[in-house]
Amino acid sequence: MAEPARTPFPQTDGNGPRVYLHTYGCQMNVSDSQTIESMLADSGYRFSETAEEADVVLVNTCMIRETAEVRALGQLANLSALKKSNPTRVIGILGCVAQAKRKEILESHPYVDLVVGPDSYRRLPILLEERFISPPGSPGLLETTLMREELYDDIMPRHHGGVTAFVTIIRGCDKFCSFCVVPRTRGRERSRPLPSVLREVEHLVSQGVRDIMLLGQNVDSYRWEGRDFADCLAAVADLPGVVRVRYMTSHPTDISDKLLKTMGKHPKICPYLHLPVQAGNNRVLNEMNRPYTREHYLGIIERARKYVPDIALSTDIIVGFPTETEAEFEDTFNLMSEVRYDTAFMFKYSERPLTKASKQIDDIPDDVKVARLERLIKLQQKIARERNEAQVGRDTEILIEGLAPKDSNMWSGRTPDFRPVVMPQNGEQIGDLVPVRLDSLTGFTFHASKLF
Numbered sequence: 001m002a003e004p005a006r007t008p009f010p011q012t013d014g015n016g017p018r019v020y021l022h023t024y025g026c027q028m029n030v031s032d033s034q035t036i037e038s039m040l041a042d043s044g045y046r047f048s049e050t051a052e053e054a055d056v057v058l059v060n061t062c063m064i065r066e067t068a069e070v071r072a073l074g075q076l077a078n079l080s081a082l083k084k085s086n087p088t089r090v091i092g093i094l095g096c097v098a099q100a101k102r103k104e105i106l107e108s109h110p111y112v113d114l115v116v117g118p119d120s121y122r123r124l125p126i127l128l129e130e131r132f133i134s135p136p137g138s139p140g141l142l143e144t145t146l147m148r149e150e151l152y153d154d155i156m157p158r159h160h161g162g163v164t165a166f167v168t169i170i171r172g173c174d175k176f177c178s179f180c181v182v183p184r185t186r187g188r189e190r191s192r193p194l195p196s197v198l199r200e201v202e203h204l205v206s207q208g209v210r211d212i213m214l215l216g217q218n219v220d221s222y223r224w225e226g227r228d229f230a231d232c233l234a235a236v237a238d239l240p241g242v243v244r245v246r247y248m249t250s251h252p253t254d255i256s257d258k259l260l261k262t263m264g265k266h267p268k269i270c271p272y273l274h275l276p277v278q279a280g281n282n283r284v285l286n287e288m289n290r291p292y293t294r295e296h297y298l299g300i301i302e303r304a305r306k307y308v309p310d311i312a313l314s315t316d317i318i319v320g321f322p323t324e325t326e327a328e329f330e331d332t333f334n335l336m337s338e339v340r341y342d343t344a345f346m347f348k349y350s351e352r353p354l355t356k357a358s359k360q361i362d363d364i365p366d367d368v369k370v371a372r373l374e375r376l377i378k379l380q381q382k383i384a385r386e387r388n389e390a391q392v393g394r395d396t397e398i399l400i401e402g403l404a405p406k407d408s409n410m411w412s413g414r415t416p417d418f419r420p421v422v423m424p425q426n427g428e429q430i431g432d433l434v435p436v437r438l439d440s441l442t443g444f445t446f447h448a449s450k451l452f
Contacts, residue, residue: 016044017055017132024072025062027248028215029095031166033060034157036094036121041158043125051082056090056128058114061097063181066350072097076109083111090131092116092124096185100354118186119150119171153196156203163401163431165209169197169232170216175251177278178289178356179318179349182217191222194232198239205241210431211399212236214247220254230259237268243433244399244416248274252292252300257307264307271308272418275300276316280335281328284321289356294335301339312417314343319376320369321349322360329372336379342387342417344380348373384444391419391438395451398423400432415446423448 019040023033036058037047048054057079061072072095079091092114093105099117106112113131116124151171159165172187173180201212214236216222222229229247237245245268252275263269275297279285282293304311317336319329336344348369351358398413404422405412411423413434421436422445428434436448 016046018046018048018053019056019058020048020051020054021058021060022051022075023060025060025068025095026064027166027213028168028217029060029062031157031168031215032095032118032121034159034166035152035155036060036124037158038155039121039125040128043128051078052085054089056092057082058092058094061093061095063096063100063185063352065347066352069097076105076112080109080111090114090128092128094118094121094124096181099185100181122150122152151190151192151196153192156200159204159207159209161208163209163399164211164213165204166213166215167197167200167204167236168192168215169229170219170222173217174221175218175253176289176356178287179278179321179352181352181354184354186217189218189221191224194224194227194235197232198235201236201239201242205239208431210241210243211401212242212245214245216247217249218251218254219247220250220256220259228256228258230256230262233259233269234262234266237266242268243431244268244270246270246272246418250275252277252290252297255300257303260304260307263311264309270416270418271311272314272416273304273308273311274314274316275304277332277335277339278316278318279321279324279328280332281324284324284328284332287323288318288321294331298335298338310417312342312419313339314345315339315341317344317346317376318349319346319372320364322357322362322364324349324364333376333379336376336383340383340387341380342384342419344376344384346373346376346380388419388441388444388446391446392441394438395435396438397433397435398448400428400430400434402430419446420444421446421448423450426450 021033021037023029051057059072059075063069082089083091090113091111093112094116095118098105098115102115105115114127116127170189170191172189173182174189176183214233219229222232233245233247236242250273263271277297278288278290280294285292317332351362396415398415398421400411400413402412404410409425411425411428413421415421423436435451437451438446438448440447
């Protein structure tokens with residue numbers, strides 16, 4: 001039986017093969033996927049709403065957390081069925097899992113055509129061309145070389161509409177936390193030139209974006225020709241048409257008083273700080289290769305509230321890190337009680353490949369991890385509820401993002417400190433800043449009324 005013919009490689013007339021791209025993980029992956037889409041669109045590809053209709057199916061994977069990796073790898077079974085239904089369909093695995101487990105993927109999933117790491121996306125159109133002209137059943141192509149200089153700073157990511165957009169300002173990480181795989185999958189830190197950041201923001205504003213989130217594994221390390229992250233943040237906030245600017249993620253070792261003061265002075269910079277603590281015990285922090293102490297971290301929180309009095313705080317916490325004792329977990333529990341975060345992302349420790357911690361014995365039983373995590377979640381829910389209840393009756397502004405999910409007669413938006421709000425429609429438009437009073441609270445969503 002003759003093998004089916006490949007679809008010819010697309011020309012740049014917009015009538016090329018259809019691509020379906022599924023993204024797992026963090027905002028950085030979302031930003032990367034939009035960059036990928038832009039490059040493919042420039043090469044003539046179209047985009048499909050479903051994998052079944054696509055000629056090319058790409059999965060952008062994440063492995064920062066075990067759950068994201070498991071979900072992405074679980075998707076491979078569905079990809080096998082897609083390949084069987086159409087042997088000419090090209091299947092590609094992208095992102096951090098592709099970088100870390102490239103050979104394993106091709107060996108255990110022979111129907112995968114491409115494996116491409118985060119700093120090799122510029123090669124993707126060429127790799128697809130090679131795959132389209134190769135006979136079906138050919139071995140998959142690997143392209144996972146980490147190119148330190150890669151920033152994609154000359155590419156305008158494909159925006160999907162809406163008032164919010166992500167803008168990557170720095171790639172990679174130099175911290176090498178013992179639990180984190182990022183430096184090994186995304187390379188070392190390199191900052192994007194400020195002029196290219198500003199050009200992208202201006203482009204997004206021209207498309208109706210009002211709310212900009214600046215992204216990086218560690219935005220506080222941003223440096224370009226003598227300018228630091230505080231300078232970058234202020235420059236973005238000063239652009240015409242920008243209404244709000246946010247950012248993540250910060251690192252307690254690198255965050256500066258200059259940044260906190262800049263936040264307090266500039267009305268467009270949202271009073272919101274995501275500052276991962278990971279643990280509240282100094283010995284555990286040292287084991288995690290987090291080069292700060294509990295006392296240093298609490299000092300940052302104190303200064304943040306001094307310079308930005310209405311600041312909302314969020315964090316990341318890992319429980320059950322190898323060798324963590326019950327007393328050391330209590331230090332984390334007590335730190336959460338002391339700081340009183342508005343939001344927290346809490347996880348039980350899971351071993352990540354290629355990390356220093358993966359060489360340690362994971363000696364905390366799973367039931368102990370679960371019990372600690374449940375205690376922490378229960379505490380945080382109580383704190384968040386109390387902090388939200390204290391906001392009822394407050395006058396503020398919301399940026400209207402769209403229709404409320406449960407009522408098409410209501411608008412949905414957020415306060416400057418990122419609290420979700422719904423309000424009745426009264427002639428407003430998506431993207432408007434509306435003065436409101438926070439009248440009541442249902443769960444973690446506020447119900448508001450327009451002030452004037």
